[in-house]
Amino acid sequence: MRHGYIKVAAASVPVRVADCAYNAAQTVAAIREAAARNIRILVLPELGLTGYTCGDLLLQKTLLDGALDALETVRAATAGMETLTFVGLPLAAENKLYNCAAALFDGEILGVVPKTYLPNYGEFYERRWFAPAPKAGEGSRIALLNRTPLFGANQLFRCGSLPELTVGCEICEDLWAPNPPSVAQALAGATVIVNLSASNEVVGKDAYRRELVKNQSARLNCAYLYASSGDGESTTDLVFSGHHLICEDGRLVAERRDTMPGMLVTEIDVQRLTGERRRLNTFHPVGDAVESGCFFLTPEETVLTRAVDPMPFVPQDEDQRRSRCEDILNLQAAGLRKRIGHTNAACCVVGLSGGLDSTLALLVTVRAMDALGRDRKDILAVTMPCFGTTARTKDNAARLAELLGVTFHTVPIGAAVEQHFADIGLPEGDRSVTYENAQARERTQVLMDLANLRGGMVVGTGDLSELALGWATYNGDHMSMYGVNASVPKTLVRHIVRYVAECAAEDLKAVLLDILDTPVSPELLPPEAGEIAQKTEDLVGPYELHDFFLYQIIRFGFPPDKVYRLAKYAWGGTYSDRTIYQWLKTFYRRFFAQQFKRSCVPDGPKVGSVSLSPRGDWRMPSDACAALWLSELEALDI
Secondary structure (H helix, E strand, O other), X not given: OHHHEEEEEEEEOOOOOOOHHHHHHHHHHHHHHHHHOOOOEEEOOOOXXXXXXXXXXXXXXXXXXXXXXXXXXXXXXXXXXXXXXXXXXXXXXXXXXXXXXXXXXXXXXXXXXXXXXXXXXXXXXXXHOOOOOOOOOOOEEOOEOOEOOEEOOOEEEEEOOOOOOEEEEEEOHHHOOOOOHHHHHHHOOOOEEEEEEOOEOOOOHHHHHHHHHHHHHHXXXXXXXXXXXXXXXXXXXXXXXXXXXXXXXXXEEEEEEOOOOEEEEEEEEHHHHHHHHHHHOOOOOOOOOEEEEEEOOOOOOOOOOOOOOOOOOOOOOHHHHHHHHHHHHXXXXXXXXXXXXXXXXXXXXXXXXXXHHHHHHHHHHHHHHHHHOOOHHHEEEEEOOOOOOOHHHHHHHHHHHXXXXXXXXXXXXXXXXXXXXXHHOOOOOOOOHHHHHHHHHHHHHHHHHHHHHHOOEEEEOOOHHHHHHOOOOOOOOOOOOEEOOOOOOHHHHHHHHHHHHHHOOHHHHHHHHHHHOOOOOOOOOOOEOOEOOOOHHHHHOOHHHHHHHHHHHHHHOOOHHHHHHHHHHHHXXXXXXXXXXXXXXXXXXXXXXXXXXXXXXXOOOOOOOOOOOOOOOOOOOOOOOOHHHHHHHHOOOO
16 A cells, blocks of 8 residues: 555456356455455446346345345455455345445445435336435444444445545446436545446447546546446346446546456555645535445555556647647647737747747747737747857757748847856856856847837746756746746657647758757757757756656655656666666755746746646745655665
């Protein structure tokens, strides 16, 4: 359970309709397999101890007694096993018959949950046999196998050794009803919902079912475990596909669709779910859910089998990636378009270096001006060559401006910077940070003054990754009048520019591809043999790692040891453990030390779930101390 990971499973077993002893034996075998694989939550299909398709046999006392015997067999088999198991059976109580799920753990029946059958949804055909669960507040104890477990809907099963792990249970209807029972359970604290189902298969229903489970897990910020009937159910009129789904906060983590019996196994991240709920601050202990049984799990290391996305900001699917790039471009351009109109700017001024960030800023500005029906000549692209500028970047900047049809202006700043060095007494040959930052600040001064001269506004180029690391000169490239890239991470900047290149004419495409192939650099130190001498990722580390760290830390609030662990899963084949550790340490050190730059950044549009705007998503004091985070890193055994 380290870092909140719990191994879970949805499974189906071979079923013989109305053969309860056989079904019990198969269920016990599944539970033993789950326990051997350290699975902590196991959900099995609806009415699995009898078979879902018993029809009017459900009204026979012989079958109901057989179901009770089967439950006793299964209960006894769970003794000594730390697997919270949900099995389905029909249960007679108070002269009514209920479609139930029994929650079993370590030889005990923690609770019995009857199916709700919401009245505002209409009549399920199962109402021929089953009564709906008692109304909220009518839950009671029931005499069952010499025990008195709680009987009623909306029960919660809480893990005493991991309080964040709280499980709610519903049977099938939860996905199809307009007012799903799991809503009340989630509002009362359930982070995991299990659904015992018997959903028959028809063409196209699997895709619909998949979206329902994903959407329900997203709405409730929960993990959702769904197990549906499969092999052995009667095929008189229907076929059951054994569709199993495990989703987490709107994301499909694992899926199995096979009529043959089997077990779908993965891990859920309870820490991620609780962190998301704290961030949203909408899940308070309200609703009519009742806490039932408590179970205790022995802490252990969970080996992850679920995929860890190394590029969380960049969709892996090509179509989704293209769609994401187009959406971001539109959002960036919409924000800038509004600002241009509000300020009545006569022009937009962009510092064009021939690098990725300034290229994206120019592309966004062109899109905004086109949407406003403005002449692209109202965009002033300015290149300001100095000591570190290479012919490659300078030529690419000029060619890009020409192909986009914007106004292009060159302002060499070398003489002005040298005069400034003389004014402040910087020794000749000094290559300190003063040498570098003076160039960045001179460039910003030129851009601002050109904007003043022409009644325009300066469009910022800095991206989210640079903000996180503080890789910007304070009051230099750190400053603008509107920062269009402020919430776009470096890894995504690259893909957006590539997307534009793929859609562009061949000449523009060639320039964009060469810009993509150019090393990321501020070009503040003199070139070596005409080539870029100062490569950003050699100094602060790979942006693909830093973007991974940024997402895990800001989006979910994960602690350093968990971020390190996830990074090893995601990037272990590319970087050594020591390399990952060193750059993670760099990230924390710089993130805390450079907050003062983020506290006064210009306005800019939020385009994703992670943003560092001091006015919205990230409010952190500039003098916060990193000691706790760094000490946790130091304690790791590397």
